[in-house]
Amino acid sequence: MDGRGKLLKSKQQADVFGRVRKAHQTEVAEDYVELIADLIAAQGEARAADLAARLGVSHATVTNTVQRLIGAGLVESRPYRSIFLTDAGKRLARVVRERHLIVRDFLVVIGVDAETAENDAEGIEHHVSKETLEAFVRMLRKSTSEG
Amino acid sequence: MDGRGKLLKSKQQADVFGRVRKAHQTEVAEDYVELIADLIAAQGEARAADLAARLGVSHATVTNTVQRLIGAGLVESRPYRSIFLTDAGKRLARVVRERHLIVRDFLVVIGVDAETAENDAEGIEHHVSKETLEAFVRMLRKSTSEG
């Protein structure tokens, strides 16, 4: 417990915050794509109304965001029709889903209850680097081989 | 590895996303307050220019945000003078700093290198619930008593 030690250099610290800001910009895209994939898997299609209900936002907000995701090449949709993932969207969804499950299962393994793990994973997952995710996987494997 | 199982109920899932959105709104406040406290501790005062350099944003952005934090009762400042924390701001800074250190040290303990731990902690810390933080502390204690 040595505390934080000396301050980082300004530029270094600015890079850290910059990365976090950048992560924020991708979070919404990741959440939508993940949710669209889940809905398609569970119900055969993803409707804007379902997304709105599950995200807890208005359908107008969903329309806005879906337009941006179309622009980003992650999603396809024709007026008044349901929403599909492009190949890029499907790839992203797969990555996001795997990461989500790893974070959630990791939290459970260290003693967090299942519901809290699900909740916290939703916020944490977007900020977990490749290295940290690998550390999570190692812990998961260890717990499996032990228990 | 059972996957995610059935979909959550819409309302339940909306609550999860709602919590994450709410966390986002507090992140900037937490980052500023934490940084202001660090700067005061290290340099005796917190200037807008320092905040801007360390956050990697323009000084105009800092001015905007500081105005909002003043409105939120976390920060005090007179025109052209440096920035201080209110009592509420100091309390928040203490909580945020402790949580940050726990997350960072926890990541190190599970095998993440120090620099990545510092980077990821900055993003993760805002999304860690009390329960998960307690699980982190337990792991930290275990590693201390073991190693």
Place this chain on the structure above:
DNA sequence: CACAAAATTTAACCTAGGCTACATCTTTTA
């Protein structure tokens, strides 16, 4: 002490991501 440099404020603008209200299209059903 005046003036240049540095810091801060202000103004005008942008995007993301929210909202409500209203218009329009689709689907269901009487």
Place this chain on the structure above:
DNA sequence: TAAAAGATGTAGCCTAGGTTAAATTTTGTG
């Protein structure tokens, strides 16, 4: 099949958090 219900789109608005450029205040120095 026509009207009601439900889903989607559109318009106009808001806040947070960014930007650059120009104005102002403070500070440091010749």
